[in-house]
Amino acid sequence: MSARDLHGPGAPWGPHEPGSKANVDFKVVGRAHAKVDGLAKATGAAVYADDIVLPGMLHAKTLRSPHAHAKIRRIDVSKARALKGVHAVITGDAMPMKYGVIPWTPDENALAVDKVRFIGDPVAAVAAIDEDTANAALKLIEVEYELLHAFFDPHESLVRAEPAIHEGRKEGNISKSVQLEFGAVETALAGADVVVEDDYFFHGSTHAPIEPHCAVATYSPEGVLTLWSATQITHYVHRALARVLELPAHRIRVIQPCLGGAFGGKSDPFSLEFCVAKLAMLTGRAVKMLWTREEVFYAHRGRHPMYLHYRSGATKDGKLTGVDAKILIDGGSYSSFGLVTTYYSGQLLTGPYHFPTYRFDSTRVFTNKPPCGPKRGHGSVQPRFAFEVQLDQLAEKLALDPIEIRRRNFQGDFTRTVNGQRVTSNGFLQCLDEVERASGWKARRGKLGPGRGLGVAGSMYISGTNYPVYPNDMPQAGVQLKVDRSGLVTVFTGGNDIGQGSNSMCAYIVAEELGIPLERIRVVAADTDLCPVDLGAYSSRVTFMVGNATIDACRKLREKLVAAVAEKWQCAPSRVRLIEGLVIDLDDTSRSLTSVEAFHLAETKFDTLGSTGSYNTPKLGGDYRGGTIGASPAYSFTAHVVDASVDTETGRITVHDVWIAHDCGRALNPMIVAGQMEGSAYMGLAEALYEEHDVNRFGLHRGPSLLDYRLPTSLDTPEFRALIVESIDPEGPYGAKEAGEGPLHPCLPALSNAIYDAVGIRLKHLPFTPAKVLAALRAKQESAPLAAQGGKR
């Protein structure tokens, strides 16, 4: 990171240097403005991928494997090709080049080559005049399979290498294994006053954005491929297309239209993107593929199931001495982001509490199931669940209040974690204070009546990471500004707005910096022909990185505007202030210009008006292999209190209230931050209580529909109370950090802890179904004479 990447957390205008903390007078930032695309979405005018209809467009469909693990002996597509209305049929040999979002683990093909690895693996694709014809053609494709032993239990994959799900790897069916130790854990645990050791299980879950994946491609006579895709990372799709289609990247343009939700589920390059591109090249026609809801479940890339074993020790006064974790990760059939997941499962646990010693041993294995990947809170929601329940178990043994034990272990701000990560601002204590106060913790806990209780949990999460997926030293985020003589400023950003509001965030910053109204700003995003590279919407990086790049671009432009006006007024530049569409002289209120006039002056003095800005992370991370994975320029912190009750007859859990306190640095727009917090908590509760992504004993998905998967409706969702904590980070844009993923984490353990408080059962295996609750209640009753000595309600 160079000085250009640091802008200071204060307002751009004021008596001090731009960005100085002493400038507190924000005009746009910190207020609940509407989004730049809100009305377009509310009126149906916003264009999503499937809304794109091009002249002569063909429709494509995918043939998928009915077997979990099999060799492909023979494929015959001749009958499908001969069907009237069919324009092209392709199979794996059309695109033999393997790809993978992580460059070290390319193990996917656009369409299966030689073998299939899960029920739903894509095998062939057809482009036809309409969907009905394409579907009819799929039925005419003959595939002969030779079945192989299929793996559904990750424990089996751990010990059995044959048949290999991916051939030619010396690690057999092990996808990635990481062992790291920081300090002498065994000694620390031996010296602890109490040790808790237990097993936890986190099931699989999926993103289920309401918009299914969709892609449209055209291939121009000049040989330019254009792809519109419902992706959250345009740049990686661009790179993957070049590789798989074996086309130079400059002949490919990737555009993300308005996106109907992603949550990590649209981060990988997907089969349909390659297929529509190839089919467009083969047919000379525009081609669209829209996945059915069922296909979205097969594409998956959702939360990895994890078997988690934790041992934690503490002193009598509740201070942690050491934490030891052993984690088995079920990766499903492909690598996807798995290398990162494996590291994240250990690396992201070392806050908000101080760990004097820490060790983790995480292994990800392949199974013949839909591939897992990054879901909101990638790799860290699962260990967080286990650890926060274990922390409650420690508190119980020590007869400490669960909030108090968390306070006592607070790591502090501006510190370093045991695994070498730099922590800057840290508002975790205020988060605990907020949820304690708002939930009435002290007054209400223990007095809610039978079967009802309160639980707490905390967490931290990254605001982007300095690990750029493919190694390079170029900026992680770039932004361009273009100024029109009408007074309009257009922001070009490669950042992907996936509904989190990143385009709006850019507009707020430009309005703040240039002192112009929001309606004079337009944002053009996620189009590789028009926008500078940005690494996309993942790892909660966009506000931090694109925000900083936007400030950078604005400050350069502002300098020119101020210089041009100061020259005209023959005054010191420090007297010129851009505010609310005007330019004023701070010392002589009798003169002012409109910002449009200032733009004209600057264009006259300098040249065509515009600017670029960028952001790159500082050098971060521990000095060991993998030490940069999970290293973030700033961490967000969260605490939840959940109020829940259990019906001991039916085993049904009711969640009454969730208080979410989240340290987002500075809330650039508190309404959008609150929306991210509420949406995160909703998603966490959904996976705690209802959702489960799993296959049956044949490898067939247990319910690939929104109804069977049980997305919570408005009737199933409790009240959420978003409480914003602003620690003002020194390096974030105006001090901001992430808000989109962190607030999910504590929801699940806080619920488990609330249920313990309510009825004295420890739910350690997700999801918390009525059957599991009843079984735990029965087990508790059977051991009642023992438990009575513990004195728990």
Add this chain to the structure above:
Amino acid sequence: MRGMGEYQLEVNGDTQPVSAPDHWTLLEVLRYRLGLTGSKQGCDKGDCGACTVLVDGKPVLACLTLARASEGRAITTIEGLMPAHLRAGGTGADPLQQAFDRCGALQCGFCQPGMILSARALLDRCPQPSREDMRDALSGNLCRCTGYTQIFEAIESAVAEKLQLQPKLRSWEAQRAAKESTR
């Protein structure tokens, strides 16, 4: 090949000729014949509510309705609200659409055409709904982004605007107000 049908549909006040395969749903005809892509398809099997349109003022899942079965009935899609509001002498989008915009209820926005139409139908029959009424009326419209809270707040904001009531403070506003009062 299955048969093609020629018929007329009344959509957003206009009667339109349609020529489409007989088995096409109302959603397919709206999106791919009439170019009204505001109605979304999230599942195509009645689970998500993204395709909700109003038929004679009542919310209906367009993905489960054969297009032909809607002949002779008044269909309203999300595209119809703003023009209707303008025709009635209003300015800008329908007040409910504006409230959703103002209150941050639109994240990815994919559920929202259906959500807004369900909410519109609710307000048309119940001008001052409770949260329970809202939960009930919107239970067929899944939203994956918001956790529903800001959707309820948007509806409440629209009601408050219309009935000139003081809108309730949102949790983070109450938190701010409490902080400012102790300062």
